Amino acid sequence: MAHRxxxxxxxxxxxxxxxxxxxxxxxxxxxxxxxxxxxEQVFPPRGLSLRWYANILDRDxxxxxxxxxxxxGLLSAQVSVAAGTLAALALxxxxxxxxxxxxxxxxxxxxxxxxxxxxxxLVSFAALGVFRSFPSLFVLHVVITLPYAVRVVVGSLxxxxxxxxxxxxxxxxxxxxxxxxxxxxxxxxxxxxAAIFAFVTSFDNFTASQFLVWDRSTLPVEIYSYVRTENDPxxxxxxxxxxxxxxxxxxxxxxxxxxxxxTGR
Amino acid sequence: xxxxxxxxxxLGVRYRDVQAVRGVSLVVExxxxxxxxxxxxxxxxxxxxxxxxxxxYDGEIRIGGRVVDGVPAHRRGxxxxxxDYALFPHRTVRENIGYGLAMRRTPRAEAVARVDEMVRLLKxxxxxxxxxxxxxxxxxxxxxxxxAIAVNPAVLLLDEPLGALDRKLREEMQVELRQLQKRVGITxxxxxxxxxxxxxxxxxxxxxxxxxxxxxxxxVELYERPVNRFVADFIGRSxxxxxxxxxxxxxxxxxxxxxxxxxxxxxxxxWTPLAPGRTLTLAARPEKLALALPxxxxxxxxxxxxxxxxxTYLGMITEVRVRLATGDILDVVEQNSTxxxxxxARHxxxxxxxxxxxxxxxxxx
Numbered sequence: 001m002a003h004r005x006x007x008x009x010x011x012x013x014x015x016x017x018x019x020x021x022x023x024x025x026x027x028x029x030x031x032x033x034x035x036x037x038x039x040e041q042v043f044p045p046r047g048l049s050l051r052w053y054a055n056i057l058d059r060d061x062x063x064x065x066x067x068x069x070x071x072x073g074l075l076s077a078q079v080s081v082a083a084g085t086l087a088a089l090a091l092x093x094x095x096x097x098x099x100x101x102x103x104x105x106x107x108x109x110x111x112x113x114x115x116x117x118x119x120x121x122l123v124s125f126a127a128l129g130v131f132r133s134f135p136s137l138f139v140l141h142v143v144i145t146l147p148y149a150v151r152v153v154v155g156s157l158x159x160x161x162x163x164x165x166x167x168x169x170x171x172x173x174x175x176x177x178x179x180x181x182x183x184x185x186x187x188x189x190x191x192x193x194a195a196i197f198a199f200v201t202s203f204d205n206f207t208a209s210q211f212l213v214w215d216r217s218t219l220p221v222e223i224y225s226y227v228r229t230e231n232d233p234x235x236x237x238x239x240x241x242x243x244x245x246x247x248x249x250x251x252x253x254x255x256x257x258x259x260x261x262x263t264g265r
Numbered sequence: 266x267x268x269x270x271x272x273x274x275x276l277g278v279r280y281r282d283v284q285a286v287r288g289v290s291l292v293v294e295x296x297x298x299x300x301x302x303x304x305x306x307x308x309x310x311x312x313x314x315x316x317x318x319x320x321x322y323d324g325e326i327r328i329g330g331r332v333v334d335g336v337p338a339h340r341r342g343x344x345x346x347x348x349d350y351a352l353f354p355h356r357t358v359r360e361n362i363g364y365g366l367a368m369r370r371t372p373r374a375e376a377v378a379r380v381d382e383m384v385r386l387l388k389x390x391x392x393x394x395x396x397x398x399x400x401x402x403x404x405x406x407x408x409x410x411x412x413a414i415a416v417n418p419a420v421l422l423l424d425e426p427l428g429a430l431d432r433k434l435r436e437e438m439q440v441e442l443r444q445l446q447k448r449v450g451i452t453x454x455x456x457x458x459x460x461x462x463x464x465x466x467x468x469x470x471x472x473x474x475x476x477x478x479x480x481x482x483x484x485v486e487l488y489e490r491p492v493n494r495f496v497a498d499f500i501g502r503s504x505x506x507x508x509x510x511x512x513x514x515x516x517x518x519x520x521x522x523x524x525x526x527x528x529x530x531x532x533x534x535x536w537t538p539l540a541p542g543r544t545l546t547l548a549a550r551p552e553k554l555a556l557a558l559p560x561x562x563x564x565x566x567x568x569x570x571x572x573x574x575x576x577t578y579l580g581m582i583t584e585v586r587v588r589l590a591t592g593d594i595l596d597v598v599e600q601n602s603t604x605x606x607x608x609x610a611r612h613x614x615x616x617x618x619x620x621x622x623x624x625x626x627x628x629x630x
Contacts, residue, residue: 169339171339172339174339
């Protein structure tokens with residue numbers, strides 16, 4: 001890339017620092033508060049204690065809901081990326097009647113409010129006699145994460161040069177083998193990015209999910225119900241752990257996949 | 266290795282509402298190198314893609330005597346080099362070249378030997394472990410060629426193979442490509458819009474326009490004997506002249522240009538007698554024309570009279586534009602100095618006779 005001379009405005013650096021501070025400060029306060037030895041959530045903490053971290057483990061509600069959220073995230077991410085890739089192939093490679101309608105339909109969960117989606121699923125599953133969290137939440141999360149998967153993979157496939165697949169075919173690869181050995185590896189980065197978006201969207205979802213917690217609840221719903229009744233730094237400790245976990249994932253991804261895959265180049 | 270014959274009969278390619286190729290018939294002889302040349306949208310790429318099996322078509326294609334209609338691309342046994350090379354970005358040079366062999370389940374030792382052979386043939390030693398993104402344009406081009414011919418295809422198809430290279434590299438690769446094709450002896454068809462490239466590379470050139478083949482001929486014949494106005498105009502430069510036949514017999518015809526001037530056409534190979542009164546379009550190349558003082562054109566040559574309108578000195582040559590009494594323009598290219606000495610200077614406004622050998626006139630319409 002050509003070098004450009006960037007002349008920095010004297011105010012640029014202070015403004016950037018301010019924005020960064022606003023972004024980070026709540027996290028710093030929360031992490032600090034999680035080390036309080038007492039029930040009060042103050043910053044800076046009055047001492048250093050891991051008491052509330054231990055409390056997370058004592059309440060198996062957090063652990064069980066964390067497991068459910070992770071399982072839901074992994075499963076719905078895989079299913080929506082698989083389905084989203086097939087949908088993206090149809091949308092990018094073919095022109096057919098109803099194509100625009102299909103695209104709109106696939107992206108509609110982005111627009112329809114979560115409350116509406118959650119309520120619609122609640123009524124539907126109740127009518128079907130399904131009163132179990134996992135299957136109903138799984139279906140819900142696939143629907144919610146599908147738009148992300150479709151959008152990211154459509155982007156990858158649009159950049160993908162069809163001549164690569166044609167080259168594989170003249171070299172003797174049947175269409176499915178050309179797809180598996182050339183197309184898939186080339187769009188893999190996009191698919192991984194799509195899966196991560198999908199996982200995060202699923203893991204994070206509260207609004208729609210709260211309607212479908214029958215026998216088990218997801219972590220966001222569990223946190224919400226805890227905060228409603230208790231007032232101690234347990235949730236702060238839990239969130240500090242999540243921040244730590246996310247940081248590790250980001251570093252690992254940056255090393256092996258490249259963070260550009262997620263910022264959209 | 267001996268190449269195979271490609272026979273194309275009455276081929277038509279249609280995309281939704283566009284007829285890209287119409288009624289094309291063409292035979293490519295074994296080991297021949299044929300160029301499909303034409304402006305963009307003339308159907309040359311569609312014709313190539315039909316041979317490769319990438320588009321649906323009407324008509325028949327036979328490769329080595331076998332009818333391949335309905336045979337999918339991966340079973341046609343052709344090699345192809347794409348305009349953008351289409352190298353697999355996630356595979357090394359070695360893996361790219363070996364891809365076709367892997368698809369054919371070639372035994373490992375044999376595949377390795379074949380890839381090594383290709384690496385040597387295309388001078389890619391030392392680059393085997395690189396990824397396409399780490400190669401220069403010329404190197405990518407050579408990898409694409411190596412990959413295409415590694416599987417010993419019956420024919421090699423090339424879609425604007427040198428289009429993405431800069432001029433100097435393109436000229437080098439032209440020579441290399443030509444030598445490689447002759448050495449391997451493979452039948453090859455390549456698409457180009459660059460007439461110089463077609464003239465430099467091909468044994469024969471099929472000039473295409475509007476989905477049809479206008480003329481198929483070797484470079485010399487195509488340049489010297491264009492069969493119609495499009496070819497005369499598309500290949501090199503041509504002066505076009507309207508003329509009316511005055512008298513004709515089996516060997517020659519006398520035509521009138523404007524009111525006073527007469528020119529003669531002589532028979533070439535395919536001469537059909539021209540009826541007096543018929544109007545023709547004639548073509549003559551600028552470098553075949555010469556200038557003389559009025560009324561001093563050498564005997565036995567066609568001569569037309571006019572006034573010099575513009576003179577462009579270009580070092581080796583001078584281009585002189587002459588306006589005839591009829592209003593027609595003739596461009597004349599003169600060598601500035603020959604072994605015999607320098608020729609007279611040309612001035613705008615001079616009255617001149619433009620003269621040429623009757624055999625260098627071509628009827629194009």
